[in-house]
Amino acid sequence: MRTLLRIDSSLSGDASYSRRLTAAFSGAWAEAGGEVVTRDLHAEQVPHLPHFGLHFASREGVPADSPARALQDELIGEVLAADALVIGAPLYNYSVPSTLKAWLDHLHVPGRTAGKPAESGPLAGRPAVIMSSRGAAYDTAEAEAHFDHAVPVFRALLGTAMGMEVEAITVDRTLAGLLPELGADRAAGELEEALTAARRRGRELASV
Numbered sequence: 001m002r003t004l005l006r007i008d009s010s011l012s013g014d015a016s017y018s019r020r021l022t023a024a025f026s027g028a029w030a031e032a033g034g035e036v037v038t039r040d041l042h043a044e045q046v047p048h049l050p051h052f053g054l055h056f057a058s059r060e061g062v063p064a065d066s067p068a069r070a071l072q073d074e075l076i077g078e079v080l081a082a083d084a085l086v087i088g089a090p091l092y093n094y095s096v097p098s099t100l101k102a103w104l105d106h107l108h109v110p111g112r113t114a115g116k117p118a119e120s121g122p123l124a125g126r127p128a129v130i131m132s133s134r135g136a137a138y139d140t141a142e143a144e145a146h147f148d149h150a151v152p153v154f155r156a157l158l159g160t161a162m163g164m165e166v167e168a169i170t171v172d173r174t175l176a177g178l179l180p181e182l183g184a185d186r187a188a189g190e191l192e193e194a195l196t197a198a199r200r201r202g203r204e205l206a207s208v
């Protein structure tokens, strides 16, 4: 049985778009017979990385019995045990939520989770599907490149550094209820497309 780790970080609970997408993906995964492990980084927040040494495999200067080591081992162990990741990544101030960034800071350890070359790392080749929800519209390549600093973080860290197969499913215009100029009908249509894509990828990746 293949195991999926579902990560959520939106602060919006049931109203969250990224949570709807991670739910659609993981629901399809479970229906295909896979196991789903969840971590909610908003409900249970990971502290900021407390020690420089934790960024390195040697962990120099970090006491062996430090609770920070144990937490990092738990977070990394959870990822290593998963065949795939699905990550809910809302766009907050053109970047990822700080809760999600704190988790990434624990996870990215050159020499441990990231190999040199990246293909030699323990996570190389595993899929990571990013569910990116954005309040406004990012219709042009230029707008996306200049203002979306969320998805590129995953491509650089999970993809380039750790060798994972990163893909993104995005839903835009989620603020259409507040900002009518975004177009409520178009927003609803794009959400349905993203949900369909999420279900399809969940089913496909559970059955690889």
Ligand SMILES: Cc1cc2nc3c(=O)[nH]c(=O)nc-3n(C[C@H](O)[C@H](O)[C@H](O)COP(=O)(O)O)c2cc1C
Binding pocket: 010, 011, 012, 015, 016, 017, 018, 019, 089, 090, 091, 092, 093, 094, 095, 133, 134, 135, 136, 137, 174, 175
């Ligand atoms: C703190 C905060 C910052 C936000 N910053 C942006 C932003 O920079 N650009 C944008 O398009 N939308 C922004 N939004 C709107 C969110 O991207 C939008 O509500 C999205 O649906 C969030 O994902 P969620 O529905 O999973 O919570 C922001 C929302 C919050 C709460």
